[in-house]
Amino acid sequence: MPDVTQSELQFAGCPLCEAGTSLDPLYTFDRGFGYKVCRECGLYILSPRLPFDRAREYYRSGEYYQSGNHDIGYAAYERDAPCHRRTFRKRLEMVRKFHPGGKLLDVGCGYGYLLEEARNMGYDCFGVDVSPEAVARARKLPGHEDRIWEGTIETVRASGLTVDVICMTDLFEHIYEPRDFLGVCAELLNPGGILFLVTPDTGSLLRRFSGRHWVSLKVPEHVYLYNKQNLSRALSPRFKMVATFRAKQYGYGYFLFERLAALHPIARVAVRTVQYVFPALDRKMFYVTSGSIIVLARKE
Numbered sequence: 001m002p003d004v005t006q007s008e009l010q011f012a013g014c015p016l017c018e019a020g021t022s023l024d025p026l027y028t029f030d031r032g033f034g035y036k037v038c039r040e041c042g043l044y045i046l047s048p049r050l051p052f053d054r055a056r057e058y059y060r061s062g063e064y065y066q067s068g069n070h071d072i073g074y075a076a077y078e079r080d081a082p083c084h085r086r087t088f089r090k091r092l093e094m095v096r097k098f099h100p101g102g103k104l105l106d107v108g109c110g111y112g113y114l115l116e117e118a119r120n121m122g123y124d125c126f127g128v129d130v131s132p133e134a135v136a137r138a139r140k141l142p143g144h145e146d147r148i149w150e151g152t153i154e155t156v157r158a159s160g161l162t163v164d165v166i167c168m169t170d171l172f173e174h175i176y177e178p179r180d181f182l183g184v185c186a187e188l189l190n191p192g193g194i195l196f197l198v199t200p201d202t203g204s205l206l207r208r209f210s211g212r213h214w215v216s217l218k219v220p221e222h223v224y225l226y227n228k229q230n231l232s233r234a235l236s237p238r239f240k241m242v243a244t245f246r247a248k249q250y251g252y253g254y255f256l257f258e259r260l261a262a263l264h265p266i267a268r269v270a271v272r273t274v275q276y277v278f279p280a281l282d283r284k285m286f287y288v289t290s291g292s293i294i295v296l297a298r299k300e
């Protein structure tokens, strides 16, 4: 978490509704950060939040993908690589049903694990990420040295590339200007192109069950949290939703135990007991609900 003073924090409104729409307070967190909910559309909005430049600085720091801490970025992105790859493979199988080949861009490509799986399925792959460390790793993918940009989706637009599929997994909730961002996605997509989006779902059972301990109430990273209805609102009129699914993910036992332990002190005691009695479970891979929604949308 970057050092931040109260006076730097910025108040946000609903990006999907008319200016001036009322927000109701939902949860408050340390250092003055809080989530509010739009009365009109139900979108969860981090307000106050970090100014965009400060957030970008934070994602660019080397610790983002290896923070060693479940509250910041990714605790150990590389150690969990087999789980990420397997999850991406499953998700790409869904993409393949709607667009079985062509050029694919992964926005927020991290270390390039999704791109590697997509390449194995025959896609012509490109990626972009704001983290220089992530970009350096993704460029090691054979033949991809000049296909990975350091920057944002605007950097890709400036290159003149157009694609058939845009993937963004665990990215949309970080985007400060969602409508502008989707506008650029529409510009980059060829006619009939597919947008594949995975983002935390405020309509999920996991959110209802976890309350204020929901893992996706992630401050200061997740600036907006959506459900199926407000995603449809954000996508319209440039995109038409063609399918939605409840997202699942592969995770090692220790990762899932950390998430469970964070829910309640009693859960923490139970989880630690199970880990003590069955230590092998920590390294076992599970396929579980992630509390996110998968959306496939076609460019109109």
Ligand SMILES: [Zn+2]
Binding pocket: 014, 015, 016, 017, 021, 038, 039, 040, 041, 042, 043
């Ligand atoms: Zn709204």
